[in-house]
Amino acid sequence: MRTPKAKPRGPVAPRSVLHFQIILLLGIFVAWWGLVKLDIIPQFFFGDPVGVMQRLIKWFVTGSIWTHLINTLIETMLGFVIGTVSGLVCGLWLALNPMLARVFDPFIKAANSMPRLIFAPIFALWFGLGIWSKVALGVTLVFFVVFFNVFQGVREVSPVVLANVRLMGANRRQLMRWVYLPSATSWVFSSLHNAVGLAFVGAVIGEYLGSARGVGYLILQAEGVFDINSVIAGILLLTVFALLLDIVVSRVEVRLLRWQAPVQAQTVQAQTVKTPAGQVQAVQA
């Protein structure tokens, strides 16, 4: 049912936001193209959008990109999953053992504040030049983000809810399943958006420092011969896939966090909801 006078929720209709976004994106490319064509910035260092697009199309038409892309994506996914799970487990474990948490506290702070990318050469020595050194780098980056969020999440569990569930007779394992895990979940998801990006950083930097395939390797090769269009094409490709992975995370988040009041979700929903009937559905879903 479509009511003709449906008023948008926000001050701006969601659809016109999308229009502006597309215009802005096109504007950036046109400005780039214009600046290069008018020789205001040198094409040698900045490439040109048409060349970049041609490069991307060529990669996909010849299929030469797939081995690199799949390699990078596998490294990213592995780093993301292993880092998230280990961060979740360690976060829960330490948060529920205050004594342990105190002992580990300075070590964790030290490990977190050191520039962990510096481990890349060590990982290359330990795990070789295959995918595992990149996965390890991704894991060290993702782990801490998730870990700190889970740790915080468990500590912020409502004491009333906790007392109530304990009084209802939950044992330790049941407390974990019914209270700590679901409470930590919302914190985990807020960290996963960062974690996606960091997993890509781990994979690409790892490839950059020593590998035989991967998008990072591709970029390094292109840089070596001053092929700036290929470098930019690689960056664009990574950006698109990082965005896709982020969208997947958001989808899962919406599913798993159905129970949350739609305060934060409202802006997200407002963009997708088009009819008043749809709005009712979205709120009740």
Place this chain on the structure above:
Amino acid sequence: MTITMSSTLRPPPSKVAPLAAVELKNVTCQFAGSGGGTYTAVSDVDLRIEDAEFVAVVGPTGCGKSTLLNVASGLLEPSSGDVLVFGKPLSGLNRQSAYLFQADALMPWRTALDNIAAGLLFRNMRKAEAEAQARDWLARVGLRAHADRYPHQMSGGMRKRVALAQALILDPPILLMDEPFSALDIQTRQLMEDELLQLWSVNRKSVIFVTHDLEEAISLADRVVVLAAGPGTRPVAEFNITLPRPREVSEIRMTQEFLELHTAIWQVLKKEVLKSHAHAQG
């Protein structure tokens, strides 16, 4: 949930004093104060709640009423003194009691049905059976159609009903209630009070009902205990409420007997409230 006949029958009066449901003896609770000293919330409290008795505890805001409930539930260990539950010293959490909190205590990530069934599942009941009982309780608190709602999708009154069902489904002999209806609007509150009385009359439990609302206390309870202004609160007076049951809270408040009781208790309570006020003013 089956209600056995025996539970609705009162035990015959006997010469030997029956075991109290909850007995606090010389209970003192001290907390570490902000300035390094100690703050005595509750001092030397003796309080006895008989089996199947509905006791309301009133006192000035912030006097330590909730502390007493936390002690009775085992969430808080008193600094000194004894807590007996049906004659046995309490160690750890009080498994014979259910607690209705002032704040929302439902698991926000679980539906109404899951929240109510939770306690049964913790006791290793089979899922299907626990859910059947939970559905039954949902119907009893008037929320049959709202089984799949999450707490944020329900009103304050509905959440309180779920919390009530969540507590009562475990059929605990003792019910501890900490201003459970104070956040509700006045109409909803009276409805909930009637509902509580009705549920309680079916299967009389021992209730400690903490409130700062004297009218609520008189309309619900068998006995009203007045606590002194804090710090170091203790009971200063007790009143037996002889109003006939069953009661209808909105109507009973109009009766002469109610007004007399209210006047008598308010005389005592007012002094404590003024003291508490003076203390707060410094």
